[in-house]
Amino acid sequence: MYHKRFRADPLILGSTFVIIGVLIVFPFTLLFINSLKADGVFTFQNYVTVFQANRNYTALFNSLKLGFFTSLFSVLLGAPLAWLVTRTNLPFAKLFKTLFILPYMIPPFVGAIAWSQLLNRRNGYINSWAASLFGLEGHVFDVNTMPGLIWVMTLYLYPFVFITVAGALERMDPTLEEAARTCGAKTMRIMRDITLPLVAPSIAGGALLVFASTIANFGIPALIGMQGRVYVLTTMIYSYMRRGLTGIAMASALSILLMSISVGALLLNNLYLKKKQYTLISGKSMRPTKLDLRRWKIPILILAFLVVFVTVIMPFVSISLTSFLDAWGAKITWDNLTLKNYRYILFEYALTKDAFKNSFLLAISAATVCMVLGSLIAYISVKTKIRGRKALEAVSQLPYAVPGTVVAIAMILAWSGKYGINLYNTFWIILLAYIARYVAFAVRTTSASLEQIHPSLEEAARISGGSWLTSLKDIVVPLIRPGLVAGWFLIFMPTLRELTMSILLWGPKTVTIGVAIFEMQEAGYVQISSAFATILLVIVIVGNLFVKWLTKGKAGI
Amino acid sequence: MSRVVLKNLSKSFGEVNVVNDISLEIIDHEFLSFLGPSGCGKTTTLRMIAGFDMPTAGEIFIGDRLVSSAEKKVFVPPEDRNVGMVFQNYAVWPHMDVFKNVAYPLKISKVKSADIRDRVMRVLSLVKLKGMESRYPHQLSGGQQQRVALARALIMEPDVMLLDEPLSNLDAKLREEMRFEIKDIQRRIGVTIIYVTHDQAEAMAMSDRILLLHEATVQQLGTPRELYERPENQFAADFIGLINFLRIELISKGDGLCARFLDADDDTPFDINYSPEQLSAGMQRVFAVRPENVKLVSPREGHVTGKVRKKVYLGNILDYRIVLGKEEIRVEAPSTAKYDIDQVVGLKFTDYVIFE
Numbered sequence: 001m002y003h004k005r006f007r008a009d010p011l012i013l014g015s016t017f018v019i020i021g022v023l024i025v026f027p028f029t030l031l032f033i034n035s036l037k038a039d040g041v042f043t044f045q046n047y048v049t050v051f052q053a054n055r056n057y058t059a060l061f062n063s064l065k066l067g068f069f070t071s072l073f074s075v076l077l078g079a080p081l082a083w084l085v086t087r088t089n090l091p092f093a094k095l096f097k098t099l100f101i102l103p104y105m106i107p108p109f110v111g112a113i114a115w116s117q118l119l120n121r122r123n124g125y126i127n128s129w130a131a132s133l134f135g136l137e138g139h140v141f142d143v144n145t146m147p148g149l150i151w152v153m154t155l156y157l158y159p160f161v162f163i164t165v166a167g168a169l170e171r172m173d174p175t176l177e178e179a180a181r182t183c184g185a186k187t188m189r190i191m192r193d194i195t196l197p198l199v200a201p202s203i204a205g206g207a208l209l210v211f212a213s214t215i216a217n218f219g220i221p222a223l224i225g226m227q228g229r230v231y232v233l234t235t236m237i238y239s240y241m242r243r244g245l246t247g248i249a250m251a252s253a254l255s256i257l258l259m260s261i262s263v264g265a266l267l268l269n270n271l272y273l274k275k276k277q278y279t280l281i282s283g284k285s286m287r288p289t290k291l292d293l294r295r296w297k298i299p300i301l302i303l304a305f306l307v308v309f310v311t312v313i314m315p316f317v318s319i320s321l322t323s324f325l326d327a328w329g330a331k332i333t334w335d336n337l338t339l340k341n342y343r344y345i346l347f348e349y350a351l352t353k354d355a356f357k358n359s360f361l362l363a364i365s366a367a368t369v370c371m372v373l374g375s376l377i378a379y380i381s382v383k384t385k386i387r388g389r390k391a392l393e394a395v396s397q398l399p400y401a402v403p404g405t406v407v408a409i410a411m412i413l414a415w416s417g418k419y420g421i422n423l424y425n426t427f428w429i430i431l432l433a434y435i436a437r438y439v440a441f442a443v444r445t446t447s448a449s450l451e452q453i454h455p456s457l458e459e460a461a462r463i464s465g466g467s468w469l470t471s472l473k474d475i476v477v478p479l480i481r482p483g484l485v486a487g488w489f490l491i492f493m494p495t496l497r498e499l500t501m502s503i504l505l506w507g508p509k510t511v512t513i514g515v516a517i518f519e520m521q522e523a524g525y526v527q528i529s530s531a532f533a534t535i536l537l538v539i540v541i542v543g544n545l546f547v548k549w550l551t552k553g554k555a556g557i
Numbered sequence: 558m559s560r561v562v563l564k565n566l567s568k569s570f571g572e573v574n575v576v577n578d579i580s581l582e583i584i585d586h587e588f589l590s591f592l593g594p595s596g597c598g599k600t601t602t603l604r605m606i607a608g609f610d611m612p613t614a615g616e617i618f619i620g621d622r623l624v625s626s627a628e629k630k631v632f633v634p635p636e637d638r639n640v641g642m643v644f645q646n647y648a649v650w651p652h653m654d655v656f657k658n659v660a661y662p663l664k665i666s667k668v669k670s671a672d673i674r675d676r677v678m679r680v681l682s683l684v685k686l687k688g689m690e691s692r693y694p695h696q697l698s699g700g701q702q703q704r705v706a707l708a709r710a711l712i713m714e715p716d717v718m719l720l721d722e723p724l725s726n727l728d729a730k731l732r733e734e735m736r737f738e739i740k741d742i743q744r745r746i747g748v749t750i751i752y753v754t755h756d757q758a759e760a761m762a763m764s765d766r767i768l769l770l771h772e773a774t775v776q777q778l779g780t781p782r783e784l785y786e787r788p789e790n791q792f793a794a795d796f797i798g799l800i801n802f803l804r805i806e807l808i809s810k811g812d813g814l815c816a817r818f819l820d821a822d823d824d825t826p827f828d829i830n831y832s833p834e835q836l837s838a839g840m841q842r843v844f845a846v847r848p849e850n851v852k853l854v855s856p857r858e859g860h861v862t863g864k865v866r867k868k869v870y871l872g873n874i875l876d877y878r879i880v881l882g883k884e885e886i887r888v889e890a891p892s893t894a895k896y897d898i899d900q901v902v903g904l905k906f907t908d909y910v911i912f913e
Binding site (some may be wrong): 173175176178179181182184185186189193194197198312555 | 614662
């Protein structure tokens with residue numbers, strides 16, 4: 001007899017499409033429509049208005065300028081460092097490799113706080129030190145300028161270039177260089193004729209990533225640029241939104257502009273440069289011949305240490321030192337050191353306690369929901385033949401390609417009551433934004449593990465009498481568990497310290513760690529924000545070490 | 558002058574000896590193969606000749622020039638050795654077209670561009686790539702990429718060409734074709750070739766001489782025929798072709814010697830053509846015989862008797878398994894042989910070797 005059994009797969013798989021529709025397609029469509037709507041009619045008016053205002057023009061130009069110079073300097077810093085650690089006999093190369101990636105792990109807004117302490121014109125540590133050393137009046141450096149922005153941005157984003165170039169140099173088939181050597185070419189000639197042209201696409205790819213991340217970054221231009229009245233697109237959108245919902249039309253139009261630039265840069269990378277990078281990979285890894293630095297060894301070692309000192313040690317020392325200060329700006333003496341800032345944020349101040357609670361709750365929920373949703377999407381895309389599966393996967397990647405500011409604006413448009421549901425100023429709108437933005441991570445990590453599972457394993461479970469759900473539970477999930485766990489932490493860590501979206505979505509009861517640090521810094525409570533930032537840094541470092549241990553070095557930095 | 562001489566060449570990484578005391582003279586115009594299983598040290602030896610690895614001990618001469626000596630602290634870098642090299646994965650530069658790839662060595666040595674064009678065209682026609690000069694590597698098949706690599710090595714008119722498993726990434730048919738072509742090119746231009754491979758058929762088909770390596774040490778150096786017919790040890794016998802190993806005991810018989818199998822039911826002694834100077838009675842040895850050197854005859858005519866356990870028809874031959882007590886022996890008989898399963902047959906050995 002034929003039993004009609006309840007089948008779970010169409011329901012679960014079908015609802016995945018619906019959820020992604022509601023979570024991503026709906027808000028982004030609204031964003032697009034809204035940018036074309038003024039006073040209830042379709043028009044290009046908003047775009048016209050955007051370009052009529054001089055400051056928007058300046059913000060766009062500043063974004064492009066900042067993006068261009070940050071990419072340029074990131075290449076000048078990241079590519080030679082990558083070459084040094086992979087292709088020369090630089091001592092401690094392995095350690096330096098980790099240290100050069102370290103800035104990538106530091107939340108950019110924390111870096112911004114550090115550098116405004118070090119280089120601000122009134123009482124920056126370096127300015128005071130230089131002034132007392134050379135007996136100067138006034139300041140030497142002013143971080144709240146375009147060059148200051150480029151400086152800080154480069155220090156935190158150059159790892160993108162470093163990672164892609166080091167990866168390319170490591171994967172590059174060493175026989176390509178050896179072949180040139182047997183042809184009679186000397187080291188420098190090989191660098192010029194073979195190595196450099198072969199890694200050029202990776203350098204360009206890293207530069208484009210830096211460019212896209214620079215113009216999407218909010219923390220650094222907000223904490224460093226706004227004080228000096230240097231506005232970029234993200235901070236301009238933020239300042240429109242500070243006027244409340246009235247600024248949303250302009251913010252939407254600027255968001256579309258911002259989105260087009262960064263998505264354009266990423267598409268260029270994915271469609272054009274990625275293909276060129278593939279030709280390098282040889283499959284088998286052999287140790288490449290390492291260049292002997294000879295008498296340059298010690299000077300270059302000192303230089304490498306200097307890079308670590310400036311990018312990692314100086315900012316960390318600055319922030320943690322400030323966090324122990326009683327009075328900011330006074331001389332650093334034993335009398336001026338205290339633990340009260342920590343006592344205050346950990347035990348006394350309600351706002352910071354709320355921030356801890358909210359951020360942990362948000363990060364745990366977002367990571368969990370993302371993993372469930374993301375693995376379903378990955379499953380559909382990798383393991384089924386459902387029509388539209390590739391579109392589903394592509395849509396799930398969109399919010400991560402788009403700047404966080406844009407995602408937040410889209411969320412506000414969709415969930416502030418205009419369409420029946422009002423989540424504005426609540427925990428839920430932040431959660432939705434986090435999920436939308438980070439589900440891409442979950443899809444990527446799980447589809448990588450799913451691709452390793454041969455379809456016959458699942459088919460064998462079905463033949464043995466298991467339903468789809470049973471085979472999922474007994475076969476697929478246990479096999480991809482390491483990927484799931486790693487993916488969970490890869491979402492938990494960045495959401496815990498998220499600032500860009502939270503700053504546009506938070507309400508009186510939904511302060512997050514990022515927002516709390518940002519607001520205290522903006523309000524001038526420098527020691528308190530430093531103490532909070534120090535705690536955050538410790539969490540981030542411990543968390544990363546934990547992830548690294550958990551995944552045996554595959555994830556984390 | 559393009560002979561290559563290795564004198565007591567050794568290489569170790571830490572405690573591990575990867576090449577152990579190899580001495581060898583490769584004569585002008587010779588095609589010599591380094592043959593052995595993976596990890597035997599053949600590639601490391603080649604890379605030491607090329608100059609990519611530095612020997613821990615010993616010397617290397619290319620022509621009359623000392624290019625590497627651990628003792629005299631001489632080391633000529635690869636770019637100054639004038640050797641051509643073809644890599645297993647071709648190492649054709651993906652950002653240069655065929656012409657630029659092949660012309661590169663001439664560009665380095667500052668040959669005039671008119672001459673470059675001439676010589677590239679000549680060498681491209683030699684490797685049958687004429688008309689493909691403006692193609693990029695990704696537009697070429699594996700075989701064509703290998704020809705580009707070959708042309709690039711040939712164009713420098715090197716003293717010696719080093720080929721590191723150049724055919725192992727190609728499919729079977731192409732591999733066979735390229736074997737003959739490489740051999741043909743060598744014959745025409747008379748370059749000395751050192752060829753690394755783990756494929757015994759490839760080494761047999763192409764080489765003038767083969768250096769057989771195992772666990773970092775030389776097992777045998779000789780012509781393909783010598784290696785096949787007169788292997789010097791069990792490894793050599795086993796690595797090339799099929800062979801049966803049977804334990805024997807030597808017994809004296811008059812002035813000479815005969816042998817009997819230790820693990821066979823039929824332990825009738827049979828004459829062997831080894832002199833008492835080489836072996837003496839009472840010794841236990843290993844008797845090695847190739848399947849095609851065993852004739853199936855009637856029980857009375859053979860050296861020993863056995864029973865047919867299995868026969869497989871392979872078209873040109875019949876592959877028999879004959880039980881001799883505890884051991885089994887593989888015999889290749891003409892496909893006309895008419896022995897059936899369980900039949901008792903005589904085995905006659907036409908050629909064999911005895912090892913310790």
